[in-house]
Amino acid sequence: MYNLQKIKALTIVETLITLLAMSFMIAGPIFFISRSFSYSHYLQKKTIANSLAQEGLELVTSWRNNSTTTFSSTVDSVCLNSSCAVDWNGSSDIPTLRSCSQENESCRLYLYSENGIQMFRHGIGTEASPYLRSLNISKSGNAYIIESRVWSEEDPIFKIDVKLKKIIYAL
Amino acid sequence: MLKNGKNKIKAFSLVEIIISLAIFSFIFSIVIGIALMLVRAQSKVQSQVFVTQTAQTLVNDMSQSLRYGYAYFGGDRIQYTNSGYKIRLENKAIAKPGDLDIQQNQNCIQSNGTLNCSLVSPDTEITNSQLVNNRQDSPFIVFESKDGDPYTYADQNAYCIGPRSDGTMTLYKLETFKEIETNGSYVEDFCNSSSNSAQDMIPDGINLDYVSFDVNGQSSENPTNPMVRVKLKLTSEIGGEILIQTTITQRLVQIL
Numbered sequence: 001m002y003n004l005q006k007i008k009a010l011t012i013v014e015t016l017i018t019l020l021a022m023s024f025m026i027a028g029p030i031f032f033i034s035r036s037f038s039y040s041h042y043l044q045k046k047t048i049a050n051s052l053a054q055e056g057l058e059l060v061t062s063w064r065n066n067s068t069t070t071f072s073s074t075v076d077s078v079c080l081n082s083s084c085a086v087d088w089n090g091s092s093d094i095p096t097l098r099s100c101s102q103e104n105e106s107c108r109l110y111l112y113s114e115n116g117i118q119m120f121r122h123g124i125g126t127e128a129s130p131y132l133r134s135l136n137i138s139k140s141g142n143a144y145i146i147e148s149r150v151w152s153e154e155d156p157i158f159k160i161d162v163k164l165k166k167i168i169y170a171l
Numbered sequence: 172m173l174k175n176g177k178n179k180i181k182a183f184s185l186v187e188i189i190i191s192l193a194i195f196s197f198i199f200s201i202v203i204g205i206a207l208m209l210v211r212a213q214s215k216v217q218s219q220v221f222v223t224q225t226a227q228t229l230v231n232d233m234s235q236s237l238r239y240g241y242a243y244f245g246g247d248r249i250q251y252t253n254s255g256y257k258i259r260l261e262n263k264a265i266a267k268p269g270d271l272d273i274q275q276n277q278n279c280i281q282s283n284g285t286l287n288c289s290l291v292s293p294d295t296e297i298t299n300s301q302l303v304n305n306r307q308d309s310p311f312i313v314f315e316s317k318d319g320d321p322y323t324y325a326d327q328n329a330y331c332i333g334p335r336s337d338g339t340m341t342l343y344k345l346e347t348f349k350e351i352e353t354n355g356s357y358v359e360d361f362c363n364s365s366s367n368s369a370q371d372m373i374p375d376g377i378n379l380d381y382v383s384f385d386v387n388g389q390s391s392e393n394p395t396n397p398m399v400r401v402k403l404k405l406t407s408e409i410g411g412e413i414l415i416q417t418t419i420t421q422r423l424v425q426i427l
Contacts, residue, residue: 026205029205029209030205030209033209033212033213033216036212036213036216037212037215037216037219039216040216040219040220040223041219043219043220043223044219044222044223044413047223047226047227047413047415048413048414048415048416050227051230051415051416051417052416052417054234054417054418055400055416055417055418058398058417058418058419058420059398059418059420061420062396062398062418062420065396065420066396088385088398088400088418090307090308090385090387090400091305091307091385091387092387093387093396094396114308115248115308116381117308117381117383117402118402118404118414119383119400119402119416120416
């Protein structure tokens with residue numbers, strides 16, 4: 001027969017402490033792994049953003065290479081007083097430049113798909129990508145200071161904001 | 172705990188042991204499950220990072236080579252695939268920007284007096300497969316490297332998609348082409364595992380879903396503004412996928 005008076009058991013405090021300790025043991029690694037996931041996604045998005053920002057600089061450079069006169073007149077009229085978006089259709093000799101605002105969606109890049117191949121384009125494509133790209137250009141004599149910015153606010157904790165700068169001369 | 176009244180022997184009852192084992196098994200399975208989940212998650216994170224780093228390395232390698240290379244050529248995706256991932260070039264001189272000696276080379280001057288190194292392969296498998304300076308969505312890009320000899324195509328470089336021996340697709344880099352025919356008038360190579368010179372640029376475990384080059388080499392005679400857009404998508408069973416895109420502008424141009 002059991003002697004109910006002499007049965008030892010854990011108190012509620014002991015039980016709660018045990019549960020708390022176990023919760024920490026489980027939650028710690030899970031938190032660590034979830035942060036690792038977030039960082040790897042962040043790294044991936046930043047790599048993509050970096051390539052897109054580099055593309056922005058290269059497209060402006062190609063415009064300058066094509067004709068310094070046209071480059072100067074277009075940039076002066078379109079990009080000196082506001083941000084602008086640069087885009088290339090893949091076949092024309094020069095990219096296109098148009099103004100865009102960093103405050104709204106006009107700088108957003110879209111995923112355009114053709115024959116199963118996806119690419120990031122401005123103003124073409126049905127699927128909005130998480131990335132926005134703008135060029136901020138200032139001028140000093142014949143030198144143009146180009147800042148290509150790609151950003152994404154999809155994740156409020158890990159915001160992507162890549163800014164690459166380059167000075168090109170329109171001599 | 173059961174106490175025997177006569178001998179005072181303490182022991183666990185069968186029920187106690189079964190309940191204890193059940194609780195232990197339950198907790199143990201939870202702990203093991205969590206541990207396995209953590210290991211899998213960590214492996215996935217590492218794989219994701221690896222895919223990202225691979226994509227970055229590929230883009231950097233292509234950017235560096237293409238930026239200082241010249242005489243870009245692309246081709247048709249379907250014809251390239253049907254030919255068994257073969258690139259064949261007519262072996263003749265290449266125009267290097269600003270190099271008048273080469274531009275005056277009769278091998279590269281066409282009837283209209285302008286230099287045009289666009290090549291038509293005579294191979295029946297790739298009839299009408301034309302390597303052209305300007306091609307959207309090309310599965311490969313052929314170019315002269317910075318230190319290459321512009322008088323021959325045998326040392327052309329190429330980035331191209333092709334199959335591995337296990338059937339998965341990868342990105343190959345070619346740095347030499349084999350001369351064929353008795354007089355060496357053509358060079359060719361394959362972008363697949365059968366080629367001795369094709370270097371697999373992507374580590375095992377990562378596959379190339381696609382690579383697409385928008386080649387804008389313009390005319391070889393007067394390439395004022397050559398540029399190439401590269402789009403590639405890498406996939407890994409564990410690490411997921413990454414779509415990366417960039418554009419490379421040639422640095423050898425003479426600004427007008």
